[in-house]
Structure formats: C-alpha cells, structure tokens
Amino acid sequence: MKKKLYSEAIYRLLIIVIAVFSALFVGAILLLIAKTNPLTAYYVMFTEPLSGKFGLTEILVRAAPLMLVGLGIAISFRSGIINIGGEGQILIGAIFGTFIALTFPDLPPYILLPLVFIASFIGGAIWGGIAGWMKAYLSVNEILSTIMLNYIAFQVYMFLIRGPMIDPKEVAYGTGVPQTALLSKNAWLTRIIPASRLHAGIIVAVVLAILVYIFLWKTTIGYKLRAAGAEAKAAKYIGVNVKNYLVLAMLLSGGFAGMAGAIEVCGVHHRALESISAGYGFSGIVVALFGGLHPLGIIPASAVFGLLIVGADMMQRSVTVPASIILAIQGLIILAIVSSQIFFSNIGLKEKIMIKLKLMKSGDKDDT
Amino acid sequence: MILDFIIGIISAGIPLAAPLLLAGLGEMFNQRAGVFNLGVEGIMLMGAFVGFLVVLTVGSPILGLLAAIAVGALMGLLMAVVTVKFKAQQGISGIGLFMLGWGLSGTLFRVYIGGITSITGIKPFSFPLLGKIPIIGEIFFQNNILVYIAFLLVPISWYVLNKTAWGLKVRAVGTNPQAADTLGIKVERIRFQCIILGSMMAGLAGAYLSIAQTHIFADNITAGRGFIAVALVYFGRWKPAGIMWGTLLFSLAHALQRSIQVYGINFPYEIAVIIPYLLVIVVLALSYKSQLLGPVALGKPFIRGSRE
C-alpha cells in the first residue's frame, strides 16, 4: 500500500513537471519570436530574484495577493463555479478599503486595518456575488459575467480615482495623475523586513490559507460547499440549497480577491492607483490550478508565481524583453495544467505510463 | 438634425458589427460542435496584431488578412489539441488561450512596433450609383469590403450548417457525439475542424479591428469584443440570423454611446464605456431560457465508451 502511494506521488510530480516544461518550451519559442535568447531570459527570470534580499522579499510581496486571489478561486472552483472575475473584485475591494481608510484616518491601526480589510472583503464579495447570484438564479454563464464585470469594475474604479476620489494634490498641482490621496500611516501594514517592501500581508495570507483549509475540509459548511460543487443533484437531495451555496462560494471568492486589493493598498502603494492589480486576478487562476485547488498547495504555488512575476520584471530590465511575456507564459501554463488532467483521470492511460516507467508491475490491478 | 443623428448612428453601427459578427459566427461553429471556445478574445488580439504587422511591413491588406487567418488557425489548433485531444476543461482552457494571445500580442507589439503607428489598411468605398442614393446609400453602400463579407457569411453559415452533409455532422456531434460515433462519424475530427474554422474567423475579426476599423494596433485593442461575441452566440440561440441581430443591437448601442460623446452630451466617459458590457450581462440574463435549446454536449469532452 505504502509503495503504491509512493509511486503514485512520483507519477503525479512527473506529470506536472512535464506539463510545466512543455509550457516553458513553447514559451521559449515565443521568446525567440520576440527576438530574445530564451536561455538567458529564463536564466534571469528564475535565478535573479533568488540572488538577493530585494528579489526574495519582492517574491513574497507578489505572493501575498496571489495567494489570496488563488484561495478565492479555489473556493469557487471547488464549489463548481468558475470565477474569472478576480481582476474586477480586486479593484472594487481596493476602492472600498481605500474609502474606509481615507474616511477614518485617525482610528488606531488595530481598529482601522481590520475595518479596511472587512470593507475590501465586502466590496469584492458584492462584485463576485453578483455573478454568483446570476449564475444561481438566472443561469448566466459565470465565466462571461465575471469577465464583463472585470471591464465594468475597471471603468468604475478609474472613474472614482480620476474623479470623486482623486488626490486633492493632483488637482491642485494640475498633474491629474489618477490616484487617491496617500492613506494615513494608521492604515499601513507593517514592513516586516527593513529597507524592503515586504509587509505583514504575507502573514495574513498564510493564516487565511490555513483557515480556508479548515473551513473547506473540517466544517459542515465546507462539506456542503464542496458537495454542491461536486454533485449538485446529490447535494440538493441531502438538503443543501445549491443555489445559495453557489452564491456563498462567489461571495467568499470575491471577498478574498477584494482583500488582495486591500493588501496592495495598505501594504505596497498606501493609496489606490491605476495599476493596482497588475494582473493578479488572472495570475491567481494559474496559482489556484497549480496548487491543485488546495489551500496548502496554493501557499507554495503563490511563491512560485511570485518568483516568475518578479523574474519577468528583472528580465525586462536586463534582457529587454517586455514583462508582458509572462502573461503569455502563464496562459501556456494554464493550458498545460488543464491538459495534464487526462493523465490522472484516464486510469487506463495512467496505468500504461506507470508500467512503462516501471512505477508499477503489469500484474498489479486496482483493488477495487 | 434628428434624422442625421439616427442615420449617423446606423451607418456608424453597421461596420462596428462586422468584427463581432465574424467572431460570433466562428464561435457558433465551435459551440454547435460542442466546444466552448473562450479563447476568441486572445485569438482576435493575435489576429489584430499579426494582420497589422504584415500590412505595416509588406503593405498589402490582403496578405495582412491572410496572415491573421493563419495565426487564428494556429491558435485554434492549439485549443483543439488541448480541449479535444487532451479533453481539458474548456472554460479554463479558453482563459489560458486568452492570456496567451493577450500577453503575446502585447509583447510582440512592443518588440516589433514599439509605439502607436497608423496604417492605411482597408478603406470603405462607395458603390457607384448605389452609394449616391440618399440615406440608403450612406447606410448600406459606403462600407469596406469586409463588412459585406461578414454579412454575406450569415446566409452562408446557415446553409452550411443546415443543408450540407458536413453541417449535419456538426449538429450531431454537438448534441449526441456518442450517436455520431456509432455511425462512423469522426467526432474528434469534426470538432477539430470546427474549432479551427471558428478560430480563423476570430483571427479575421481581430484583423478587421486593426486593419479596417481603427488602422492602428494598441495593447488590448479588442477590449472584450471576443467575449462579447461568445455571449452573443447564446443570445442568438446558436443561429446565424440570431447572432446577426445580436451584433447589430450591440453595435448600434456602441455607435449611440460614441455619438453621445461626440455630441458633447455631459456624461462621464467611463459610464458610457460600461454600457456594452452591462448590455452583455443583461442579454445573458434575458437569454437564460434559451440555453435549454443549445447544443446538449456543449462543454463536454467526448470520451468513447462513456454514456454522458
């Protein structure tokens, strides 16, 4: 039995490694098309961030929002609903949090920060909940609605930071950069390593990841959420109100993305500005899938993609290939991961490969 | 004045419908065969970029369009391998393809072009005589050639789907692939063909934006039009005519929104821009009942021997 589990784990690891390598291989071709030597580009991308304090802390700075968005996406996928709206939910969360922080600048941090996070959670939850509600009660395809809500959120967000919530200084100086005023220090997350941008948000994210794990697998509500996602018919019969649980899943999913907005505002920029999200809504999907839709997998996954994103920035500087290539590579990784699922779900294929790799003898049968 | 305003909106709206129509009809073939291709947005972006680049360097709009169609086919092939061969979850695969197209077109744009440049591309032309008819001429006979092609594809798509042997196979594959399989129809091959055909049309739709509509390329130039096209397939109940009405509704709303800005009516720009996206959500909510009429096997990979 133990040996079986061991070879099972090796197989799993092998498939994922192959999937990632094939994505990177196609990525290398794309880099060639972009007139870049893929070997130097990848070398910079994967090693440079690890070679100093700046890179290492930056990885974690990126990992925190990725982890939160990824957790939210894991909750929604586990509940049978595909939330592509992280991007919009981050923005709405950020603006809700910023509003609270700007309105009550004098509250002590231990009150203000929780308030800001709660507000961000609510903002993201509303944005996700709309899509959830429409999915549950109007059968609106959630992928399309969340994408549309992304575009809408962006415009609403821009309208607010360009208009009603713009930094008065920008108006006074006539520069007109779309951003809000700087938050009072009471709303700043503590920097945990001096002379870096690494803030306490990463700790918040890890704690939340553990809570999500307990929530999904150790509580009755989590059981119901997963049941509703895995088999709506059976869940309905045992008394789970599947529609309401869909909405709940999207509220939570949106809420987590919203908190990622708060982390960026309170931890990194200390104000709401145009490029607050930096594509975390989409990268979060990759993180969630890469982490096996499991909170404890998402923790390391978010570090891996934090590395990639920081690496891509460094690559842009030293190899002069635009950092946007990382978006394409992430797209390839998604395609590779979803394609690799067949090697787990098709038991015949899996056996054939495992026998070839000598992870299993041909006589071994599944004891079922 | 009012009449001019209305004519202005209609004549501006019709060419705006063309890219949505091209992409929407392409997506219809995908979905009728049972594949939900959300990568349309990414394919359009690549089509827009490659088409633009070819026109900029070679100068020939025809070559630009062909290049866009070819890059669409290539991305369709990737989508088909992932969703048909590897039987991957279609919705997420589409998002992956979208990110690929978005990231790659943005990167290559910065590498090969760098900044905003404009091209001549394809210009509208006026039909002799017909174009001079008041009102009607302005609305119908002063467009670029791709607009006519797009609208001509509506009856052609209908005919292909309903009156040809291939169309019958497509409809069967999207509804009961197991049954089609037992009749010797190659389910996977039909799905490959539909995805690639649909993606070629999406590539063309993208090129329309850069070559025929705006004459520039900018990062994320499609601004969600690919996703809107997918939504319109639901709205049009998987029928070419229905999709055409949907695209017209959209493009007229779009033209109206532009006119409002042009006429200087005091309205925040961002709110006006939201309108089409809101409209998609409303349209999806209104067409939810029609989903029962859709291809039953939509979104489900075909696995021989499984009953579902």
Add this chain to the structure above:
Amino acid sequence: MSEIISKLEMKKITKKFPGVLACNNIDIYLKSGEILALLGENGAGKTTLMNVLFGLYQPEHGKIFINDKQVIINSPSTAFKYGIGMVHQHFMLVPNLTVVENVALGLIGKRIFKLDLNKVRKRIEEVSKEYGLSVNPNAYIWQLSVGEQQRVELIKVLCLGANLLILDEPTAALTPQETDELIVLLKQMAEKGRSIIFISHKLNEVKAVSNRVCVLRNGSLVYEGKTQKHSVATLAEKMAGREIYMPTLKEKSQANSPILEIKNVFAKGNMGTMALDGLSLTVSKGEIVGIAGVSGNGQKELADVINGISHIERGKILLNSKNIANLAPQQIINKGIGYIPEDRMHEGTIPSFSVKENIIMKDYNKKPLSKKMFLQNSIIEKYSQKLISNFDIKCPDNKTMCASLSGGNVQKVILARELSRKPKMLIAAYPIRGLDLGAAEYVHEQLLEARSENVGILLISEELDELLDICDRIAVIYEGKILEILDRDIATKTKLGLLMAGIKNEKKAI
C-alpha cells in the same frame, strides 16, 4: 448493399481495460438466418465483445472472419461496410434531428457537401414497408416514444444495409407486449436471411427468440449450444456460475397499520405537464409495495415528491399520519424516510467524494459526527469503518473515491448509509438495475430484512421478476396514476403487462 454474411466468426478475442480482462479468448460464430443469444450478467463482457465486432474497440488479440475471409474492423463505418449494424442499449439517436436526418448521418460517410434527404426518405419508406415498421420520417426524435425510437434504431441499421444485426438489451425499456412484437419481428428478419445477435440477461426472452445461445461469465465463454436443449433455470446457473436463489417473499405481510399514505397527489414533471395526475397509494409497516410501469409514467416524479426534491401542486403525503408534502428534503430525511435513488452515481452518492464522506452524507451535521460546525474526524473514521465491514463494502480504504467503486459496491455504500439510519419508510428506485446477480441477491436480502424489521418499503422497478419476487403488493403506474394494485398471489406478468400498457379491462378480454 454489402455481401450477405453467410458466416461470421470471431476467434480468440481478448480485450483488456485497466484492471479488467473484459473479454478473454472468446470464440463465437454465427450463420445467416440464425439468431444467437449472448447471455451474461452485467460486466460479463457481452457489450465489450460486440463493440469489438462493431469497430468501437480494438481487441488486444483475436481475429474476425466474414465468409472465411479475415477482416479488420476498426471503426463503425467499416462495420457498416461489411453489413454489420448495432442497436445500442442506450439509443444512439440525436434528439434534435429528424428521423431522416438521423438515418442520413450514417449514409453520408465522408461526404462534405451533398445532402439528399429525399433519397434517404425513400429508403426509409422502403424499409418500413418491408418490415411493417411504421414511423414518420419527418418527426424529431424527441417527439417519439421509447418504442418508436427503437423502431427508428432498427430502421436506421436496416437502411445502412445491415445483414447482421446486433441488439444490445433491446427490451430494457419495452412493455411485455412490445417485447413480444419485437421478438416476432426479429424472427421475420432471420427468415429473410439476416443474422441477429441478441444480447440480454433476461432468460425468458433468450429462450423465446434465439436458436443458439452463448453464455459469457467474467469475460470468458463458458457455454455454447442450442437454446431449446436448456431450461431457464440451467441457463441461469450457467450465467452465474453457481446456483442462484434470488430471495423471495415467503409469508404474507401481517402488518396493517399504514406508514406512508399518498392521497390524490398532483405534480408537474420536467416538461411542465402533470406527471403525477391524482395518484393515491398506501404502504403499510413491514410491507413491500412495488411500482410497476413503463418508465416515464411518473415513477421519477413520485420518488422526487416523496423525498421533497420537487413539489406537489395538490394532494397530501402522510408519514405516520403527518403531512410531509413539500417539506424540505432534509426535514423529510429527519422524519425517517430513506431513499435509494435511481441515479446512484449522481443522486445517491457524490462520486468525487470518498467512501467515508459519502457514508456521512446525511448525518454530517448531526452529533456526534460534528460538533458546532466542526466535523469530528475520529468519530467519522470509526463510524465509516464499522459500516464498511458490516455491509461488506469492497474498497481499498475509506478514503477511496466512490467513483472508482463498482456499481454493486456503490449500491452497498448507499444501503449502508440508508439502512443504518433505521428508517421507518424506504423508497428504493430500481435498486438492482445494472448489478450482477450476486449483488442483486444481496440488495434483495437487505430489503427483505428491513421489511421484517417493520420498515415500509416502496420499490420502483421495471423488472417484473424483481417485483414478483419480493413485493407484497404491486401497483401499476400509468400516466401519473395508479391504475390498479394487485396482491402478490394474483399478480402475473401478463396482467401486469397489459396494465403497464394502460389496458385495464383485461378481465373481459381473457
């Protein structure tokens, strides 16, 4: 038209699936004009063997000969070319296409453009005339009844020029009378020189229709010979490999106090029509009441409304004289109704959940399995281990996904969960469908034991044998009403069959 198949041979066919040897070195042959029955339990390898012949699966070993020439059949279209046609157990028709279009699909082959539906229509008319199979070629499949759909399937394979017909469990959804008609038709076809392979696990039909029988067990051919030489009982023994005594009811139920009373219930079905149309029925404690009927006459809706999955429009459902109609499913569960759903993979269990998680499906939010929202893992662990051993559920461990268990074991998970909750009333919908005889025997034993513990049981089934074996009374459902209730001593297949077809005044007819 392809060449007449005067002799078909399948030699040493072996087909493997992960963990299963579906066909092991099987030899069968068939001559023109012959009806061969392929008999075996579920999972014996009948369908796999035929899918090999039809080109859907490629065997690991073995050869196929037609008229002494070796052929390689690697796709259904090759099978058609050789004149082999198959009617699958689950009809292979595209619901939103017309009859003509469905037939045309098989005829167009590699063609891309030309689609001449008139020619196809003519061909359909010829075939339907020849065999007296009437059907409206322009009707959409979804408009047709199950019987009509089967006719379309037959017409389809005949239009495609099949000389050899494979029929996989063709009577599964037919009334006894429709079955008789089909048997007559098949004999006619055989007389005209066509050969037929008839797959079934129903012994009476095999006896009635076939000239020769091949019995498969666990993927091997265990017997081959003339049908008439054997009785139903000996065939059953060959099929199961041992003598099987399906448990039957010995003594009549004494209990008389009603546990479940359904009074004049009206409920809408999926299509918005009245699927239950004034249905009334009473089940007493310690009694098994069977519901017989052709599927689609309200059985599904009946099970759904009793369990609160869908609502009733009018009427009453009383459990122990208290109305439970339109309560939430959970409330009904708590009042003591157990349910073995028809769809055991999607309604009875959550396939991607572990055996453990499926066992606690109805009690996860009750003490002691959970406390204040938190699942109590150690208690759940012990509880699930106990049930797994009590009900002899075969699984590597309690963390195994239900999806990877066999049908019989999934049903045991459901039985374990439902029966260990000590229900007052149990609804069992098609509890042995698709199970092998051993598992079916086990399910029936469990139901009878529950009956002896004074549980009222409502058993919905299409298999008349099952109902006649273990029911105290059998109610026939027709178009959403109970047409008649027969006591076990007077119920016969003929009577039930006529009632299932909606014919009530059979007394006069006989």
